Amino acid sequence: MARSGAEPIRRAAIVKATIQEIGRAGSLDVTVAQIAARAGVSAALAHHYFGSKEAIFVAAFRHVLIVYGAEVRGALALASTPRERLEAVVRASFSPSSFRRDTISAWLNFYVLAQTMPEARRLLSIYHRRLRSNLCHALRPLVGARAGRVADGIGALIDGVYLRQALSPAAPDRAAATALVLDHVSREIDA
Amino acid sequence: MARSGAEPIRRAAIVKATIQEIGRAGSLDVTVAQIAARAGVSAALAHHYFGSKEAIFVAAFRHVLIVYGAEVRGALALASTPRERLEAVVRASFSPSSFRRDTISAWLNFYVLAQTMPEARRLLSIYHRRLRSNLCHALRPLVGARAGRVADGIGALIDGVYLRQALSPAAPDRAAATALVLDHVSREIDA
DNA sequence: AATGATTGATTGATGCGTCAATCAAGAACC
DNA sequence: GGTTCTTGATTGACGCATCAATCAATCATT
Numbered sequence: 001m002a003r004s005g006a007e008p009i010r011r012a013a014i015v016k017a018t019i020q021e022i023g024r025a026g027s028l029d030v031t032v033a034q035i036a037a038r039a040g041v042s043a044a045l046a047h048h049y050f051g052s053k054e055a056i057f058v059a060a061f062r063h064v065l066i067v068y069g070a071e072v073r074g075a076l077a078l079a080s081t082p083r084e085r086l087e088a089v090v091r092a093s094f095s096p097s098s099f100r101r102d103t104i105s106a107w108l109n110f111y112v113l114a115q116t117m118p119e120a121r122r123l124l125s126i127y128h129r130r131l132r133s134n135l136c137h138a139l140r141p142l143v144g145a146r147a148g149r150v151a152d153g154i155g156a157l158i159d160g161v162y163l164r165q166a167l168s169p170a171a172p173d174r175a176a177a178t179a180l181v182l183d184h185v186s187r188e189i190d191a
Numbered sequence: 192m193a194r195s196g197a198e199p200i201r202r203a204a205i206v207k208a209t210i211q212e213i214g215r216a217g218s219l220d221v222t223v224a225q226i227a228a229r230a231g232v233s234a235a236l237a238h239h240y241f242g243s244k245e246a247i248f249v250a251a252f253r254h255v256l257i258v259y260g261a262e263v264r265g266a267l268a269l270a271s272t273p274r275e276r277l278e279a280v281v282r283a284s285f286s287p288s289s290f291r292r293d294t295i296s297a298w299l300n301f302y303v304l305a306q307t308m309p310e311a312r313r314l315l316s317i318y319h320r321r322l323r324s325n326l327c328h329a330l331r332p333l334v335g336a337r338a339g340r341v342a343d344g345i346g347a348l349i350d351g352v353y354l355r356q357a358l359s360p361a362a363p364d365r366a367a368a369t370a371l372v373l374d375h376v377s378r379e380i381d382a
Numbered sequence: 383a384a385t386g387a388t389t390g391a392t393t394g395a396t397g398c399g400t401c402a403a404t405c406a407a408g409a410a411c412c
Numbered sequence: 413g414g415t416t417c418t419t420g421a422t423t424g425a426c427g428c429a430t431c432a433a434t435c436a437a438t439c440a441t442t
Contacts, residue, residue, distance in 0.1 A: 006387065026306025027219075031431060042389050047433060105306065112303055114358055115217025115296065124358060153348070153371055160351025167305055167315060180344055187378040198421085222397060233423050238399060 013039040018060040023102025028109050061110050071095045085138035093158050094177045108166045142189045150188045204230040209251040214293025219300050249310050252301050262286045276329035284349050285368045299357045333380045341379045
């Protein structure tokens with residue numbers, strides 16, 4: 001079965017399998033063989049398309065960021081007031097496509113990966129800057145010069161909720177997570 | 192007996208070396224040989240005392256929790272009002288003995304370990320329960336029934352600050368971290 | 383036939399855990 | 413006070429398993 005144009009399908013399957021496998025294992029201790037098996041291909045093919053295990057991880061990470069970025073952009077497009085923009089960013093952070101068991105576990109492990117792999121760190125830094133920029137933009141009209149500090153608090157809180165969800169045996173509760181962060185936001189801007 | 196009483200010294204050295212080595216590597220991908228070398232002993236001796244690599248990790252984790260627990264207890268002993276107790280818990284979380292580069296990195300990696308190792312998960316759950324209990328006890332007189340939710344927010348924020356510090360190339364800034372969390376606390380209880 | 387897709391087999395490296403052997407500091411005994 | 417016995421401390425070497433990466437061969441499509 002050497003269908004022409006299989007490459008993008010295979011790549012996508014391998015990326016998806018990587019996230020699922022990291023989620024299942026709860027760590028980066030997954031073999032290329034396991035990833036490939038879940039994607040329905042051989043380990044050799046994974047190497048053929050990505051070149052190395054590191055590259056597979058980076059591609060998976062990038063995919064998570066792309067999905068999240070799209071979610072944020074979509075939500076922001078519907079917001080008109082600063083307050084709505086704030087809500088949009090927070091809600092996007094806990095959207096069904098991102099706040100999922102395997103993706104949450106992958107996030108946590110990408111934080112670890114970022115400590116070792118410059119490319120992973122770079123990607124994570126980009127995410128941080130984007131988030132901070134989005135939050136600051138929405139916060140400036142509401143809290144003025146405090147925007148920077150408030151954005152840092154919101155960012156840390158979102159990350160913390162993710163971290164704790166990774167440990168919890170319970171299924172992710174989007175509503176509760178969103179409410180917790182939005183409550184914090186309210187208190188920061190209403191005072 | 193040869194060099195009577197070497198065991199506790201060796202155990203402590205190996206535990207300390209484990210934390211440092213995890214901090215250096217930024218991941219759990221450290222070999223027993225590396226840990227042992229840093230501790231100034233052979234890999235075989237580490238196995239002799241701990242039995243397995245997993246057990247070494249657990250001992251290191253337990254040590255981090257013990258140090259942190261002592262810090263909290265010490266700070267709480269000096270506090271008399273609920274407000275002071277809150278501050279004590281937060282300040283202890285960012286005390287110099289816990290909010291250090293290698294320990295922060297170890298924390299992050301223990302979160303990952305907890306996803307795989309039941310014993311690590313158990314220890315982390317104990318820490319979470321203790322923190323929540325301490326916070327709730329101090330919060331109840333201040334915010335009544337909201338104590339539980341407020342404690343969850345503070346806990347997530349502390350974890351988030353740790354997570355972000357793990358990624359930051361800058362040296363840990365205790366003052367800034369403490370201020371950020373205490374500011375959040377103020378807004379939660381003053382409203 | 384040519385080209386891309388795909389894989390099984392292989393390899394080289396790495397690391398955990400084990401084991402037999404050695405070392406050194408006391409204890410027991412004369 | 414010296415000799416021998418005992419026992420914990422300590423290690424080097426190695427077996428065994430695992431895994432990333434490579435390669436040559438096969439298969440399907442055009």
